[in-house]
Amino acid sequence: MFADRARIIIRSGKGGDGHVSFRRELYVPNGGPDGGDGGRGGDVIFEIDEGQNTLGDYRHRRKYKAEDGQEGGKKRCHGADGKDVVLKVPEGTVIMDAESGKVIADMSGENRRQIVLKGGRGGKGNQHYATATMQVPKYAQPGQPAQELEVLLELKVIADVGLVGFPNVGKSTFLSRVTNAQPKIANYHFTTLSPNLGVVDTDNGGFVIADIPGLIEGASEGVGLGHEFLRHIERTRVIIHIVDAASVEGRDPVEDIHKINKELEAYNPEIAARPQVIAANKIDCIFDDGEENPIDRLRAEFEPQGISVYPISAVTGQGVRELLFHVKELLDKSPMKPVVFEQEFFPEDVLVNENLPFTVERSEEDPEVFLVEGPKIEKMLGYTNLDSEKGFAFFQRFLKEGGILEELEKAGIQEGDTVRMYGFDFDYYK
Secondary structure: OOOOEEEEEEEOOOOOOOOOOEOOEOOEOOOOEOOOOOOOOOOEEEEEOOOOOOOHHHOOOOEEEOOOOOOOOOOOOOOOOOOOEEEEEOOOEEEEEOOOOOEEEEEOOOOOEEEEEOOOOOOOOHHHHOOOOOOOOOOOOOOOOOOEEEEEEEEOOOOOEEEEOOOOOOHHHHHHHHOOOOOOOOOOOOOOOOOEEEEEEEOOEEEEEEEOOOOOOOHHHOOOOHHHOHHHHOOOOEEEEEEEOOOOOOOOHHHHHHHHHHHHHHHOHHHHOOOEEEEEEOHHHOOOOOOOOHHHHHHHHHHHHOOEEEEOOOOOOOOHHHHHHHHHHHHHHOOOOOOOOOOOOOHHHHOOOOOOOOEEEEOOOOOOEEEEEOHHHHHHHHHOOOOOHHHHHHHHHHHHHOOHHHHHHHOOOOOOOEEEEOOEEEEOOO
């Protein structure tokens, strides 16, 4: 089954925690700290796979997780980095934040490989925190947490030209005649349930053409199946409207084109403004019965708007060569720059702040005294004026945001107990 949408949850690897250890060797009674750094967490990477043309691989599995980094070891051993997870997608896949719908990455053009979620950085071991005043640091930096995100994958096919038209007007027959594509063809509505791509070779050059499955009125609002495939026309530079000029099913070709243009306008006005050409198909079924010629009606209606009308027969090939030449001329006049969706959502912006290394211990001499140590705490105490109301409030906020107050509560601190930090004593109150 053709799959052009998938919703998955991706998670990068957590950074390994830094290690706390001290050098212990014979004849070295006072060895310094030798805790190693944690390893980096694995990244979540999307990569284009030329052999894929659908997102079917992501229909049955929802979660993808990179490996966590390993904790650092003693003797300054660095933890192993976590393995990346590489997700292969077909070219033209747009990766969006599922909640906001904003674009994270467009896997097309020169963008063949992109890191979407970065793994957490490994924490530093306690070897980095030895100072003249703290020669035996009992703390190390935790690894950065993993990032998790629900993303929406949408495949928007990459083609120069898009074929649009109501069901059963001959789009698949036309595509099979002008390209090497072999779409299934039958005489019933919505035969085409997936976009078919083909390469057209003409004397004045070649281009890629896509048969967009049949649209119906109200498609842009979700009626029928057409709205499921409107996204595939977003990258095309020229649009061919194929209509049943012979009205084999009793449809009015002029009215059909107006309806389809209305759906394109409702979906994306910028698409409706792109160069168009009308392929008046099934002229082999038009008979002179004295009524107004449908080709003349189409030309009178649309050529004043700058839209050329080409009578063709997809079955016999009549008029097809002239149509393709005109389409190539339109492509040559339109910008060659491919449609690439710009990044709007940056996952790294939601990454939490760097974790602070610290320890919280209950004093052995007095169980109502809690000892808190950490390099950033020591630095903050050095330049914060605790005698001023504003300075003390700033320091309290630092303790709360750094998770220190939370750890004190986990350690069992009660109101009225003492918190001791580098020679400063504070009474704890909620």
